Amino acid sequence: MNFKIMKKKFYRVRTQYIFEGVFDVVAESKEDARQKVLQNCGLVMGGSIHSTLPDDEINWAFDKHPNKRIDRITKVQKYPSE
Template identity: 65%
Template sequence: MKKRVYRVRMQYIFEGVFEVVAKSREEARQKVIQNCGLVLAWNIRSTLPDEEVNWAFSTHPDVRTGRITVQEEQTE
């Protein structure tokens, strides 16, 4: 029986907010861009001090499957 290798495009969408202490919208935006993010298989992260940031994200992403293509056939 022949098996195939399939490439499945996926999107994992985490949506939430970072609350940061800042003097302006632009400063808040820059702080989040430069200091906050998500590391797969790890956690939501921030390099800002705890008193300057708080976050609220669902730990269950919206999962979307995209196009599926055959990469190659394999024989057993």
């Protein structure tokens, strides 16, 4: 029997991981609260949610597992490490 060997192809899968939650912030206005979160709160891959604000001015609640969204899949010519 003659079996045709299929060569695998490489695909780039654009993916977003979306963590949803809330920050409770002590602030003078909505805009002040927005700026505090933008400037002082974050998340680093492999880390955790963090803030540079004092503990008595900030609290948060976020899901531990993100929502996953696949945006686009494209064929690539060659695997990047080759």
